[in-house]
Amino acid sequence: MLEELRNAVISGADKKAEEFVRQALAEGKEPIFLMNEGLIPAMEEVGERFNHKEYFVPEVLLSARAMKAGLALLRPLLTEQKFQPVGLVVLGTVQGDLHDIGKNIVGMVLEGAGFQVQDLGADVPPDKFVNAVKESGAQILGMSALLTTTRTVMATVVKKLKEQGIRPGVRIMVGGAAVSDDYARKIEADAFAKDALEAVAKARELTVRR
Amino acid sequence: MFNITPADLNAYLGSLPVSRRIVRRVKPLALGLGPLWLLRRAGRRTAGLPLGTAATQLTGTSVRDNLTSGSTQFQTLMAAVRRFRPDGIGIISDLSIEAQACGCEVKFPENGLPYVSSKLIENPEDLEKFRVPDPYRAGRMPVVLKTVRLLSQKLGLAVGSGGIGPFTLAGELIGTERAALAVYTEPDFLHAVLRYATEVVISYQLAQIASGSDTVIIGEPTGSILSPRHFREFAAGYLTRIIKKLPVPVTLHICGDCAHLLDEIALLPIASLSVDAPVNLAEAARKIPANVILSGNLDPITVVRELDPRGVREATLKLLTEMDPYPNFLLSTGCDITPDTPMENIQAILDAVREYRYKP
Numbered sequence: 030m031l032e033e034l035r036n037a038v039i040s041g042a043d044k045k046a047e048e049f050v051r052q053a054l055a056e057g058k059e060p061i062f063l064m065n066e067g068l069i070p071a072m073e074e075v076g077e078r079f080n081h082k083e084y085f086v087p088e089v090l091l092s093a094r095a096m097k098a099g100l101a102l103l104r105p106l107l108t109e110q111k112f113q114p115v116g117l118v119v120l121g122t123v124q125g126d127l128h129d130i131g132k133n134i135v136g137m138v139l140e141g142a143g144f145q146v147q148d149l150g151a152d153v154p155p156d157k158f159v160n161a162v163k164e165s166g167a168q169i170l171g172m173s174a175l176l177t178t179t180r181t182v183m184a185t186v187v188k189k190l191k192e193q194g195i196r197p198g199v200r201i202m203v204g205g206a207a208v209s210d211d212y213a214r215k216i217e218a219d220a221f222a223k224d225a226l227e228a229v230a231k232a233r234e235l236t237v238r239r
Numbered sequence: 240m241f242n243i244t245p246a247d248l249n250a251y252l253g254s255l256p257v258s259r260r261i262v263r264r265v266k267p268l269a270l271g272l273g274p275l276w277l278l279r280r281a282g283r284r285t286a287g288l289p290l291g292t293a294a295t296q297l298t299g300t301s302v303r304d305n306l307t308s309g310s311t312q313f314q315t316l317m318a319a320v321r322r323f324r325p326d327g328i329g330i331i332s333d334l335s336i337e338a339q340a341c342g343c344e345v346k347f348p349e350n351g352l353p354y355v356s357s358k359l360i361e362n363p364e365d366l367e368k369f370r371v372p373d374p375y376r377a378g379r380m381p382v383v384l385k386t387v388r389l390l391s392q393k394l395g396l397a398v399g400s401g402g403i404g405p406f407t408l409a410g411e412l413i414g415t416e417r418a419a420l421a422v423y424t425e426p427d428f429l430h431a432v433l434r435y436a437t438e439v440v441i442s443y444q445l446a447q448i449a450s451g452s453d454t455v456i457i458g459e460p461t462g463s464i465l466s467p468r469h470f471r472e473f474a475a476g477y478l479t480r481i482i483k484k485l486p487v488p489v490t491l492h493i494c495g496d497c498a499h500l501l502d503e504i505a506l507l508p509i510a511s512l513s514v515d516a517p518v519n520l521a522e523a524a525r526k527i528p529a530n531v532i533l534s535g536n537l538d539p540i541t542v543v544r545e546l547d548p549r550g551v552r553e554a555t556l557k558l559l560t561e562m563d564p565y566p567n568f569l570l571s572t573g574c575d576i577t578p579d580t581p582m583e584n585i586q587a588i589l590d591a592v593r594e595y596r597y598k599p
Contacts, residue, residue: 041423082499086464087419094420125348127356130416130464152346152356177540178351178577206495207540 030056031067034099038071039078041091043098050099060106068096068103068141076138076226086130089225093137100141114145116168116236119161121149122205123182128175131205131225135171138225139232144169155185162190162199168236171228172218173205180207184216200235204228282596284559286570286589287534291331292352293580294319302578303347306333309385316390322582323589327453329399330386332575333379334458337403337439338411340377341369350578355411363428371438374446384450391451400452401490402443404459405477408436415461422469429473437477441484454487456513460494470503482508490534494574501526516541516573520558524565534569537588543572544580548587555591563597 030053037045053063075092078084084092120136122129129151136146147165149157162170170190174180183203190196201218213221219235222228295302297318298311305312316328335353339345344357360366374380383400390398403411409432410418421429444455462474482489488510496517497504504512504527511532514523520535527533537543542554555570562568570592576585 085466087422087469088466090416090420091423125351125354127354130419133416
């Protein structure tokens with residue numbers, strides 16, 4: 030059953046993924062078990078295939094959609110059983126940039142890994158990031174930029190968080206084609222993630238380190 | 240009426256000076272292979288750089304000024320020609336023009352390139368309402384046509400223009416994420432949007448050519464997110480149709496890492512391929528035919544904008560040396576040069592290319 034669930038996610042079959050989750054739950058499987066042993070390893074496999082250029086963006090989107098279908102059934106149960114989310118992540122593509130596919134994949138994979146995600150969408154102005162962090166008390170702020178011309182917005186956000194004294198309370202993670210490890214250091218972000226899997230690993234690390 | 244028939248174009252081409260007609264007729268001679276072939280005997284290389292956005296510094300204008308006024312952009316490009324004395328000049332690349340002409344909303348950042356901020360087509364029935372926009376009237380298409388016309392009238396240089404590719408335009412019209420998923424979930428709808436996008440591109444590019452463009456660059460950045468199989472199915476056929484309809488040499492530009500698509504791209508009837516910084520250019524040169532010009536691929540940010548002129552020079556010389564074995568190489572940047580790139584850095588690239596002698 031787990032194998033089938035994983036395969037459904039890996040092959041991007043959302044109806045099947047949903048059906049297998051439903052069946053497994055009916056058989057009395059624990060939601061957290063289905064998540065940790067089914068959805069998460071499946072998305073890790075998808076990430077591997079992406080790294081090896083066996084999967085491309087459409088395949089990853091399809092898998093993420095299947096994972097989300099399964100997760101939709103699990104999430105209310107996890108909340109009911111008082112499983113705390115691993116952490117709260119505020120996420121968005123910076124102002125001037127509408128490229129949100131990568132950011133959406135990161136959001137879905139983070140949710141799949143047990144994070145609560147508040148997605149601000151694309152073309153997000155600096156103040157919107159700052160206010161969302163302030164209001165939600167998020168542990169992590171994730172910003173994405175595909176265009177090098179827009180990545181400077183990230184630096185503006187970091188500066189504003191500092192000015193308002195909330196920088197120490199939040200970990201900042203950046204990603205997207207326009208961003209690198211060097212750039213993350215330069216703007217004093219806490220981490221750079223090159224893809225969705227690395228985003229999950231780094232988000233976990235950043236939540237533990239607090 | 241904007242429909243340009245092949246007869247109109249032939250009449251127009253016939254009115255050109257012989258040298259320009261040759262550029263247009265003999266595909267491999269244009270876009271540098273002509274100069275490349277001549278210069279090769281002296282062991283020299285040429286550079287083809289997207290100078291327009293950075294040249295706005297020379298005229299003290301914003302990118303927006305240039306993309307909304309043909310005479311302003313013409314002045315800027317003339318300033319670039321005077322300052323850098325390039326072998327050809329291209330209009331500022333702006334991939335929001337076609338979608339805006341179709342009816343999408345566009346946002347202009349302060350001093351950057353505009354981007355499409357609304358989707359237009361939600362379902363297949365919407366498509367029936369759509370007409371191919373008239374390039375002489377729709378949105379900012381006339382701005383480009385005017386720029387091209389002025390350049391072509393005033394300069395003896397090859398004039399390059401261009402626009403968006405069909406898959407990227409389809410992504411703007413229905414949303415890129417939807418276009419990506421659609422290769423699996425709604426391929427028929429995607430094909431319908433692509434057919435429309437293809438006609439938009441052809442009509443706009445023909446108008447540019449009729450206005451005096453000697454060569455066009457089709458930018459298909461979103462193509463790089465597809466697998467080779469889907470690139471073949473959802474991009475290559477439409478690109479081929481466009482290229483065959485255009486009576487001038489066509490360059491294909493793909494942003495990001497398109498290394499996995501080179502075998503597919505090699506089959507397209509392009510005169511030239513322009514690739515971005517993540518691609519290993521020498522490997523690309525081994526995959527594409529020797530009669531296709533390969534241009535690239537200095538990193539426009541980490542090298543061209545951020546290094547000092549000496550660093551830019553070193554990076555340019557390194558790339559030139561690496562490309563010694565490939566006569567069809569044209570040095571360029573991987574993607575557009577940013578508006579705030581120092582003029583000295585651009586000069587450093589051109590100086591290095593002009594001094595270099597290669598040993599094939």
